[in-house]
Structure formats: C-alpha cells, structure tokens
Amino acid sequence: MLTPVVDDDGAPFWEYAARGELRIQACADCAELRFPPRPCCPHCRSFATEWRRVSGRGRIWSYVRPHPPLLPDYAEQAPYHVVLVELTDAPRIRLVGNLVSGPGARLDSVPAERIRIGARVQVVFTPTGLPQWLLERP
Amino acid sequence: MAVLKDATAIVGIGQTPFAKQLPESERALACRAILAALDDAGIAPDEVDALASYTMEETDEVEVAKALGLGDLTFFSKVGYGGGGSCATVAHLAAAIATGQATVGVAWRSRKRGSGPRPWKNTTVQLPTPAQWTRPYGLLRPADEIAMLARRHMHEYGTTRDHLFNVALACRNRANQNPAAIMYERPLTREMYMNSRWISEPLCLFDNCLETDGALACVVVSAERARDCRRTPVYVHSAAQGLPAQHHGMVNYWNDDPLTGPAWTAARHLWKHADLTPDDIDVAQIYDAFTALIPLSLEGYGFCARGEGGAFTEGGALETGGRLPLNTSGGGLSEAYVHGFNLINEGVRQLRGTSTAQVPDAATCLVTAGEGVPTSALLLRN
Ligand SMILES: [Zn+2]
Numbered sequence: 013m014l015t016p017v018v019d020d021d022g023a024p025f026w027e028y029a030a031r032g033e034l035r036i037q038a039c040a041d042c043a044e045l046r047f048p049p050r051p052c053c054p055h056c057r058s059f060a061t062e063w064r065r066v067s068g069r070g071r072i073w074s075y076v077r078p079h080p081p082l083l084p085d086y087a088e089q090a091p092y093h094v095v096l097v098e099l100t101d102a103p104r105i106r107l108v109g110n111l112v113s114g115p116g117a118r119l120d121s122v123p124a125e126r127i128r129i130g131a132r133v134q135v136v137f138t139p140t141g142l143p144q145w146l147l148e149r150p
Numbered sequence: 151m152a153v154l155k156d157a158t159a160i161v162g163i164g165q166t167p168f169a170k171q172l173p174e175s176e177r178a179l180a181c182r183a184i185l186a187a188l189d190d191a192g193i194a195p196d197e198v199d200a201l202a203s204y205t206m207e208e209t210d211e212v213e214v215a216k217a218l219g220l221g222d223l224t225f226f227s228k229v230g231y232g233g234g235g236s237c238a239t240v241a242h243l244a245a246a247i248a249t250g251q252a253t254v255g256v257a258w259r260s261r262k263r264g265s266g267p268r269p270w271k272n273t274t275v276q277l278p279t280p281a282q283w284t285r286p287y288g289l290l291r292p293a294d295e296i297a298m299l300a301r302r303h304m305h306e307y308g309t310t311r312d313h314l315f316n317v318a319l320a321c322r323n324r325a326n327q328n329p330a331a332i333m334y335e336r337p338l339t340r341e342m343y344m345n346s347r348w349i350s351e352p353l354c355l356f357d358n359c360l361e362t363d364g365a366l367a368c369v370v371v372s373a374e375r376a377r378d379c380r381r382t383p384v385y386v387h388s389a390a391q392g393l394p395a396q397h398h399g400m401v402n403y404w405n406d407d408p409l410t411g412p413a414w415t416a417a418r419h420l421w422k423h424a425d426l427t428p429d430d431i432d433v434a435q436i437y438d439a440f441t442a443l444i445p446l447s448l449e450g451y452g453f454c455a456r457g458e459g460g461a462f463t464e465g466g467a468l469e470t471g472g473r474l475p476l477n478t479s480g481g482g483l484s485e486a487y488v489h490g491f492n493l494i495n496e497g498v499r500q501l502r503g504t505s506t507a508q509v510p511d512a513a514t515c516l517v518t519a520g521e522g523v524p525t526s527a528l529l530l531r532n
Contacts, residue, residue, distance in 0.1 A: 104405075108403065
C-alpha cells in the first residue's frame with residue numbers, strides 16, 4: 013500500500029494521527045482552519061500555527077468506487093470505496109479517506125449499498141496511524 | 151497599451167497520424183508536426199523566433215530549434231499543469247507577438263501516451279507530497295479524482311449517466327466522420343456505454359479519453375502578417391488562464407465550492423476581454439479527458455446556469471446542428487488524447503471551413519484546456 017509522503021507542513025497531522033487524534037492546522041493569530049497544511053495563513057498571512065483537535069465526526073460529501081487497472085495492493089481490494097468527508101466541526105475542511113467496517117479492515121469491507129452522500133461518519137485510525145471512517149449507523 | 155484582441159492569428163496547423171502506438175520518438179513526432187504546421191502556413195523554419203509548449207513536454211525548445219534549423223529565438227515559454235496548458239501555449243505566443251517580442255511563434259505538443267508509461271502506475275518514484283492526502287486511500291488516477299466531482303454533481307443537480315453518454319456519443323459521432331480519428335468507423339451505442347466496465351464509479355470506460363501517440367503544432371503570427379499567409383487567418387480574439395483562489399491540483403476538494411473549478415476563473419477573464427458572449431459561439435472544442443468535465447465546463451464558461459450542465463446535453467445539443475456542436479473532430483474521447491492540442495487545431499479547421507464535421511458558416515469557436523487543473527482557454531474567430 014502507498015504510505016503518506018510527509019512534508020514539514022504535514023508532519024504534525026501524521027504525528028497526532030499516530031496517537032489516535034484528528035487535528036487540523038489552524039492559524040494561531042486569526043484562528044482560521046486550513047487544509048492541507050501549509051506554512052502561512054491565507055487569511056491573515058501569519059506564520060504562527062497551532063493544531064486544533066476536532067471531534068472526528070463528519071458527513072460523506074462524495075465518494076467513488078475505483079476498479080482496475082490499479083496498483084496491485086489496491087486492485088486486490090477493488091472495487092473499494094474512497095470517500096470525501098466533510099468535517100462537522102469545519103464544513104469547508106474535507107478529508108479523503110476510506111469507509112471501512114472497522115479500524116484496519118479491508119477497503120471493500122462496507123457493502124456498496126450502505127454508502128450514500130450525507131451519511132454520518134466517525135474517524136478511526138489504523139495501527140499505522142492512517143485515518144479511516146466508520147458509518148455512525150452501519 | 152498593446153491589446154491582445156485580434157492582434158494575432160493562427161495561420162498554420164500540423165499533426166502526425168494518431169495511433170495507440172507509433173514507432174517514432176516523441177522528439178521526431180514533434181519535429182514532424184511543427185514542420186507540417188509551418189508548411190501549412192507557408193513560413194520557413196528559419197523565420198520562427200518563438201516557441202511555446204507544456205512543462206510536461208519531453209522535447210524542449212533547444213532540441214526543436216536545433217533539429218529544425220530554426221533561427222534565433224527571442225521568446226520561449228512552457229505552461230504547467232498538463233492538459234490545462236494547451237490553450238495557454240497559443241496565448242503566450244500571441245502575447246509575445248502582440249508586444250513585439252517575437253514575430254513567428256510555434257506551439258506544439260508531442261506525446262506517447264498510448265505506448266508510454268502512465269505516471270500513476272510508477273510505484274518506484276516517490277509520490278509528490280500533496281498526494282499524501284489522497285493516494286494512500288486509493289484515489290490513484292485522474293479518473294478517480296474527477297469521478298468524485300462527478301458523483302457530487304449527480305447528487306446535487308440530478309446529472310445522470312445518460313447526460314455523460316450524450317457527451318461521449320457526440321464526440322464519437324464526430325470521430326466517426328473524421329478519418330484521422332482513432333475511433334473513425336467505430337460507432338458507439340447507448341447499450342455499449344451502459345454495459346461497459348467501470349473505471350471509477352460513476353465513470354465507465356467510455357467516460358475516459360483515449361491513450362494515444364501523436365503530435366500537433368500550430369503557427370501564430372501578427373494579424374498584419376497573417377493577411378499575407380496562404381490560409382484564411384484564424385484570429386486569437388481572447389485568451390485566458392485560470393487558477394482559482396485556494397485551488398489544489400486536480401483535487402480541489404478544499405475550496406468553498408469544489409464544483410466551480412478553474413473554468414469559472416478563466417471564463418471571467420476570457421469574456422471580459424471579448425466582443426462576444428456565449429450566445430455568439432458557433433462551435434466549441436471543450437477539453438474532454440473525462441465526459442464529466444463537459445457539464446462542469448458548460449457551466450463555467452456560461453453556456454448554462456450552475457447545475458444545468460447535464461441537462462444542457464439533452465436533445466442533441468452537442469451534435470451537429472445542435473445548440474452547441476462539441477468537439478467536432480472527436481475530441482480527447484474519440485479522436486486522440488494529446489493533452490488537448492487537437493482541440494486547438496480543430497477549432498482552426500472549423501473557422502477555415504475545412505472540418506470533417508463542418509458547422510455551416512462557423513465564425514466563432516471556444517477552445518478550452520483541461521478542467522479540474524489550472525487551465526486556459528481561447529476564443530477564436532475568422
Ligand atoms: Zn490567520
């Protein structure tokens with residue numbers, strides 16, 4: 013499987029994720045959230061940042077079901093679901109992820125008919141610290 | 151102040167054959183397409199003093215100038231973001247010529263995509279860091295990235311697979327009229343479309359562009375010089391690039407509104423500097439790496455209101471004789487996928503009156519570059 017190629021701006025996200033915390037970069041001056049992480053606040057141009065913990069609750073904004081040809085590890089689990097989750101605490105922040113039946117489960121572990129735009133989801137983390145999403149009402 | 155409007159014209163177009171596999175190198179194909187375009191214009195290679203292409207173009211201007219015996223170059227430019235750069239190559243040349251930095255410009259794209267590597271397949275190369283937010287989850291290919299927007303558009307506005315089929319069919323029908331197209335003499339039916347395999351639901355095989363080897367080029371000169379060339383000049387009436395605020399590559403999921411992509415930004419500038427409105431456009435060549443880009447672009451360029459891009463395709467609107475004949479050489483879906491450069495050359499043929507699917511008396515054409523990525527567009531007129 014592909015693992016995140018972490019840069020300086022994104023490193024805190026992955027460090028928190030490894031501890032089971034979903035945190036989003038925020039401006040330490042004007043408090044606006046931003047994603048993906050970057051060095052400077054696009055609202056006030058401050059370089060002071062903090063990482064704000066969010067509830068990890070969200071709704072599916074959209075989703076796709078990739079079919080092969082895909083990279084081998086992904087082809088083996090295809091068709092699987094990639095969801096775009098809009099965070100309840102921060103509606104403009106959307107995270108790409110997988111909808112699964114439990115932490116670390118296969119990417120195709122939720123039946124296709126269970127997925128719909130608007131469904132409520134909750135974050136979980138794989139043992140390697142990758143955020144994943146569970147349906148609140150499976 | 152120098153003005154771009156109608157100050158320059160495209161006076162030559164050239165291309166190689168298109169095929170799944172061509173034996174020659176990208177460099178050789180580039181040279182052939184450029185020589186064909188110069189021959190079409192009746193301009194000698196040593197008169198060329200400006201070049202423009204894509205940052206993804208493997209054959210650089212040094213190689214082209216050396217191989218073709220060009221003269222001294224005083225302007226050269228490369229435009230980023232893959233297919234988003236197509237129209238900007240012409241726009242950069244037009245700006246250079248209109249401001250006196252050069253006199254004869256050539257834009258080109260040469261690509262072996264049919265027989266060459268696909269970037270997402272290479273697992274040995276370290277991914278670009280922005281991909282850390284998408285690729286680990288299996289959002290691997292451009293089709294997956296655009297399918298996410300397509301699904302949302304369907305959910306929010308009732309866009310259907312039949313709407314996407316209308317796009318695929320219009321392109322295929324025009325390719326069936328074009329002997330140079332990969333899909334010449336290969337008709338598409340609704341049954342074929344609906345029964346084809348998925349690539350990334352909701353996008354199926356026929357929602358995706360072709361993998362093609364081939365090269366194209368065009369020649370740009372001043373309007374004054376164009377009057378003495380052997381072909382009817384096709385004027386660059388307006389040109390624009392577009393990179394919206396807070397845009398992010400091909401996954402602009404973090405904007406306030408991901409369904410208003412770069413087309414909207416390019417369109418605002420394009421129409422602002424034009425004497426034309428969308429109602430004045432006779433024929434359109436809209437970037438079609440995926441069918442789902444067409445509804446988004448129809449909305450962005452103002453041919454219909456937000457959310458109506460799917461419904462716009464109904465009733466044969468995109469076919470010959472329809473409200474907006476689309477991609478009349480077959481486009482990326484059915485002629486060739488060469489990062490959209492074939493759309494530029496087809497726009498020129500329409501305004502010369504030499505298309506294989508000629509729109510009667512076509513006098514204006516919109517050509518657009520890749521949507522979803524930082525983009526560009528041209529308004530051409532004769
Ligand atoms: Zn700030």
